[in-house]
Structure formats: C-alpha cells, structure tokens
Amino acid sequence: MFQPMTLNQSLAGLRLGQPVFFYRRIGSTNDEAKRLAESGAPEGSLVVAEEQTAGRGRSGRKWMTPPGTALALSLILRPSSPRLQAEQATRLNMLAGLAVCEAIEAVTGLRAALKWPNDVLVAKKKAVGILVESVFAGPRLDYVILGIGVNVSFKPPPEQVQFPATCLEAEVGREVDRLNLLKVLLTRLEARYRSASPVALYADWRARLTMMGEPVIIQTATGDQHGRMEDVAPDGALILQLDSGEMVRVLAGEAHLRRPADLT
Ligand code: BT5
Secondary structure (H helix, E strand, O other), rough: OOOHHHHHHHHOOOOOOOOOOEEEEEHHHHHHHHHHHHHOOOOOOOOEEEEEOEEOOOOHHHHOOOOOOEEEEEEEEOOOOHHHHHHHHHHHHHHHHHHHHHHHHHHHHHOOOEEEOEEEOOOOEEEEEEEEEEEEOOOEEEEEEEEEEOOOOOOOHHHHHOOEEOOOHHHOOOOOOOOHHHHHHHHHHHHHOOOOHHHHHHHHHHOOOOOOOEEEEEEOOOEEEEEEEEEEOOOOOOEEEEEEOOEEOOOOEEEEOOHHHHHO
16 A cells, blocks of 8 residues: 555655645546646646546546556646647657656566557556546646556456456566556656657657557547558557558557458
8 A cells, every 4th residue: 555655755856746646545536636737736746546436548438446456646747838738648648658668667677568549568468558638728738637557466357358458567477566666657757758859759659669560450439440550650640551552640549450360
C-alpha cells in the first residue's frame, strides 16, 4: 500500500507530481483530476489511487484497477506555449508513451514497445493504458489530463480484454516497487516535457512502434480497414496501405496484427 506521507516525501522536488492527491479508492483518477483542474489546481498536480472502481479507457471502454496492484495516476498539465497548444494532444500522447517505456525499462530491465496509437506492450502484451484528455476554454487549451494505468501485479483475465494483457511482475518474475516506478515515471515525464524538440519526440516514438510493415486490421469507428502498416506521420496519424493499394491516413483506431489465415 502507498502511504500518503511516504508518497509526499518521495515526490518532493519533482515539478510534475506536486501537489499529490492520494485516494485509496476512487471512481477514475482522470475524473478527479478534471474536477481539481476545474477548481484551479496547478500544472503538475497528481492524482494517485490504489483502486479505481470506474477506470476509463478510450471511447467509453473500461480500465481495470484492482486494489494495490497497479499504478493508476492522472497528471494535470497546462501547456502554455502556442506551438504546444496547437499540437499538444499528439505530442503529449507520444511523450507519455515514451516516458512509460523508459521508466519500465529503467526499473525492471524489461523491454517495452508501443502499439499505435499508444498502448505500451511488454512481451507483445498490453501492460499499460494511456488516456489523454484535453479541455478547451473557447479556442484556447485550458488544461490536459494525462491518465496512465500500469499493471504491476495484476494481469487481467484473457476473457476480459480485447488484446492480450500482462503485468510487469509476471514478465520480470519478481516484485516491482510501485513507488520507485512512480518516481522514475514522473522524472521521465518531466524530462520529456521540458525538452522541446518535437522532431526528436516523433523520431523516438516512431522508433518504438511495433507492427511497422506488418499486415494489420485497424478497427475504426466507421469499420475495419485491412492493409499494411506503412508508417506514422508527425501528427500521430497511421499511414496504412490498404489491400487495394490505396494509401490512407488513420487518426484513431485499434490495431491488430492479421494472422496468416486472415490473409488471402
Ligand atoms: C486505454 O484505453 O488503454 C487507456 C486506459 C487508461 C487508464 C488510466 S488509469 C488512470 C487514468 N484514470 C482513468 O480512468 N483512466 C486512466 P483503451 O485503449 O480504450 O483500452 C481499454 C481496453 O483495454 C478495455 O476495453 C479492455 O479490453 C482492456 N483492459 C481493461 N483493463 C485493462 C488492464 N488493466 N490491462 C490491460 N488491458 C485492459
């Protein structure tokens, strides 16, 4: 169990991670972070919970966080530079995915990869989900909630997930210190957030993506698209060569590798 005092002491001195709001049990850390941001909580405010009863994924999907088994956190960011404003959602998504990979590798020695658009995979299974939510005040970006869920000792049952899932302890075969992981993750996020180079960010993100060049099915809101994952664009879009040969850009969806039997 996290102890609020230890948590405060461990995160003291970090710019992202102060002040920290700790909950033993909460609906969703993203919802709580939004509530706090609406009442003026500053950039860097962090919500951490031991358990989420209504954890959220993208498009209304559910995210499971049983007590004491995960990192469930939401950071409030208030990007101020005009360029960040315009491109922030994409850049913060890339930044979060990369920082999570770097933290997992530093703490566990496991290799972490990204699955477009932004799942973090360990041993080809999903170990982390990321949910970035932006709130605008008219045309101006007001704040962003960066929500991250890391499976540390909980591995969801296969029948409850759409994509194979895992947790860090199952892959590394030993206990993983959640507090240390949280601290390293916040440190990596801060380093990536401060370094302004969008070019390096895009290059690093692209280099970590799996399924590149592979035959895939992309599930989108308007139906499945079958093709080959050609590349990704700097704005985060997937460039897909359809089976017909046509190249298309896909902004949002779920990527699945096609099994040989699916290929005709
Ligand atoms: C995500 O959504 O992967 C983003 C999840 C973000 C969760 C964090 S936890 C802290 C913060 N507070 C919140 O309320 N949310 C954020 P998506 O790509 O839509 O994936 C959701 C799908 O992943 C579900 O439909 C399940 O199939 C699967 N899933 C649910 N719980 C899982 C888990 N613990 N591990 C692996 N897969 C899971």
